Every structure is written in C-alpha cells, then in structure tokens.
Amino acid sequence: MKKLAAATALILLAACGDTPLRFDLPATEVAQRIPVSVGSVEVMDVSLPLYADQEVIYYEDETGALVSNEALLWADDPQRSFTEGLAFSLAAQTRATVAAEPWPFFDRPDVRVDVRVSRALPGRDGVFRLAGQYFVGSVQGETRERARRFSLSAPYQTLSAGSIASAKSRLIDELATLIARDGL
Secondary structure, three states, rough: OOOHHHHHHHHHHHHHHOOOOEEOHHHHHHHHHHOOOOEEEEEOOOOOOHEEEEOOEEEEEOOOOOEEOOOEEEEOOOOHHHHHHHHHHHHHHHHOEHHHHHHHHOOOEEEEEEEEEEEEOOOOOEEEEEEEEEEEEEEOOOOOEEEEEEEEEEEEOOHHHHHHHHHHHHHHHHHHHHHHHHHO
C-alpha cells in the first residue's frame, strides 16, 4: 500500500510545473494478418465512460477513487484517438478497407463496428482494464450481425503516465484482434 501511495505521489510530482505533460498513444507493431469475410469496415465513434472521455488522465488511487491531475493530459481527444486507433489497427491486421466515421467513400461499407466501453481504467494494482461490448452491423443486409462482450487487461508501471498510454494502446490493438477474429 505504501509503495502504491509513493508511486501515485511520484506521478503527481512529475506532473507539477507550469506546462502540462501530454501523452499520445504510441503505435504498436502488427504481428499477424487476420482473414475476414468483409471488404470494408466503418468504425463508429467509440463510446467511453465519462472519466475516460476527459482530456485529463484518470487512474485509480489506493482508496479505489478515480483521480486525475490537471498536469497529466492526453495528447488528443480520447474518443477520437481510441476510434482512430481501432480503425488503424483493424486496417493493419486485415485486408479490409477500414475508416473511422464518417465513411469517406462513395460506396457504403460492408459493415459498421460500434464499440461501447464500460470500463477503461488504469487500476491501483498496475493493471489497465478495458471492458465493454462491440456490435458489428451489416450496412447492406448481406452479413449476419454480431454482438460480443469483451474484457481485456494489460500491465502498466504505476510510476509512469507514458506506461498508461502504452497499455491503452496495446488494449486497443487486442480489441481490434478480437473484432477481426470474432466479428468480421
């Protein structure tokens, strides 16, 4: 418990200063290509819990409360970066044409992916948890529709807001893998 309080204090001390620190989601490497049965995918804006949709980075403290620091910020709008990250990862992992909404092409996509996140939290135990549900809906009525729940986790270093960003990026890639394998 003392170690976690010290870690939280270090994150807060590192952020003290006049200029806020901004953290972007780092790119990850694609390890595999997943065959899918659709040619095009539109990723709808991802729905995030209120705390995960804020510019400030929230994390769980030793009491279980969600806390933030005005000096620790995401580099981009959280909904936009999650949505774009998911679209980029799906495009990299599959041969489908993938874009975040609004769909930029004349022909409509084969399917739309709608992700609703119920939990996106760096926990006090050094584990980032991402949970929710995704829906794959046919735009043209030619594929069957799917709804699946997901619960993913990745470790992060409690001393590093950059590590929180890396864990979030890995989880977005894992979610893309699940959607490609089970939904597309």
